[in-house]
Amino acid sequence: xxxxxxxxxxxxxxxxxxxxxxxxRSWKLNLHSSTVCASSGPGPLDRSEALSSVSSEKPPxxxxxxxxxxxxxxxxxxxxxxxxGGGHTKAMLNMVPEVTVLALDRDPTAISLAEQLAKxxxxxxxxxxxxxxxxxxxxxxxxxxxxxxxxxxxDAGCSSMQMDxxxxxxxxxxxxPLDMRMDGERYPDMPCAADxxxxxxxxxxxxxxxxxGEERHARKIASAIVVARRINPITRTQQLANVxxxxxxxxxxxxxxDRLHRPAHVATKxxxxxxxxxxxxxxxxxxxxxxxxxALKPGGRLCVLTFHSLEDRLVKRFLQDDDLSNLDQYHFSPxxxxxxxxxxxxxxxxxxxxxxxVITPEKDDxxxxxxxxxxxxxxxxxx
Numbered sequence: 279x280x281x282x283x284x285x286x287x288x289x290x291x292x293x294x295x296x297x298x299x300x301x302x303r304s305w306k307l308n309l310h311s312s313t314v315c316a317s318s319g320p321g322p323l324d325r326s327e328a329l330s331s332v333s334s335e336k337p338p339x340x341x342x343x344x345x346x347x348x349x350x351x352x353x354x355x356x357x358x359x360x361x362x363g364g365g366h367t368k369a370m371l372n373m374v375p376e377v378t379v380l381a382l383d384r385d386p387t388a389i390s391l392a393e394q395l396a397k398x399x400x401x402x403x404x405x406x407x408x409x410x411x412x413x414x415x416x417x418x419x420x421x422x423x424x425x426x427x428x429x430x431x432x433d434a435g436c437s438s439m440q441m442d443x444x445x446x447x448x449x450x451x452x453x454x455p456l457d458m459r460m461d462g463e464r465y466p467d468m469p470c471a472a473d474x475x476x477x478x479x480x481x482x483x484x485x486x487x488x489x490x491g492e493e494r495h496a497r498k499i500a501s502a503i504v505v506a507r508r509i510n511p512i513t514r515t516q517q518l519a520n521v522x523x524x525x526x527x528x529x530x531x532x533x534x535x536d537r538l539h540r541p542a543h544v545a546t547k548x549x550x551x552x553x554x555x556x557x558x559x560x561x562x563x564x565x566x567x568x569x570x571x572x573a574l575k576p577g578g579r580l581c582v583l584t585f586h587s588l589e590d591r592l593v594k595r596f597l598q599d600d601d602l603s604n605l606d607q608y609h610f611s612p613x614x615x616x617x618x619x620x621x622x623x624x625x626x627x628x629x630x631x632x633x634x635x636v637i638t639p640e641k642d643d644x645x646x647x648x649x650x651x652x653x654x655x656x657x658x659x660x661x
Contacts, residue, residue: 456517475552
């Protein structure tokens with residue numbers, strides 16, 4: 279399987295988290311030809327229905343920190359590495375009439391939207407269906423040479439469009455099949471979140487929740503999942519949310535607070551951890567950063583938006599030239615010595631950071647777009 283192969287070749291899982299690796303190996307040997315998510319609730323989301331739902335009056339995705347991104351991007355030929363609902367791309371097209379946008383996304387639904395936008399702006403939008411790790415090949419197939427792109431925007435994480443579609447299984451507030459695959463049905467054999475929670479042993483589940491969700495109660499939640507699945511397979515998002523909530527006293531289910539001091543469900547970190555694990559997001563992010571570095575011309579600008587600490591730490595270390603070829607510490611701390619010889623001024627060999635401190639949304643922006651409250655923007659120029 280594609281996902282299994284990425285795990286086998288990836289030190290992030292098998293080198294530091296043997297419990298996860300062993301569980302996946304056992305799972306691969308014993309899994310039946312059909313996966314759990316294949317029979318969990320409604321079938322795959324019809325793309326025409328998805329396009330209809332995201333084409334309603336309400337915009338499918340509010341671009342995060344839009345004015346900051348446009349301020350720092352020197353726009354001519356731009357690579358939008360996470361097209362999503364197209365918010366950033368549309369703003370760039372409207373702001374600079376001569377801009378050409380290369381629109382990448384691993385989600386076929388997003389690429390369908392990009393293709394629609396390309397029809398509206400003939401020759402100015404070129405869609406690329408694929409993951410960050412596939413970008414260099416995709417650019418090569420379009421005869422776009424390394425070092426020829428003026429600016430890159432990388433918007434990590436899950437899009438609002440994916441979160442708002444219950445059928446995709448990303449949201450704990452909307453009941454749907456426990457899927458969470460960003461690629462949709464592109465890889466039918468790729469395990470979904472339901473496969474993870476119903477197949478991995480308790481130790482492996484706890485390791486995933488700790489590593490990717492930074493969940494303090496990982497063991498308690500993993501135990502509750504194992505007990506619940508003995509009665510019935512966990513195949514729905516609300517079902518998993520209830521299982522997690524059931525492992526806590528009722529008084530603390532919404533005791534956690536988000537950055538706006540609003541109540542947050544105790545299963546939020548569990549859903550984050552499963553999503554990151556299913557989509558191999560940290561390794562894909564690292565691959566995307568490397569691809570962006572190769573694509574940018576000297577003087578080209580890189581803007582990276584992240585939404586949780588694991589992503590931001592990785593980006594920060596990458597811009598400092600740290601060796602991240604083996605992501606063998608989930609939290610990237612303490613900092614390892616860079617294997618790249620640093621410049622005498624202490625800066626990066628590859629990057630000049632335009633802002634030493636991370637850029638965060640303004641209060642008014644957070645009120646207008648609460649989902650962007652945890653966003654962090656890092657901006658650098660390619661040497």
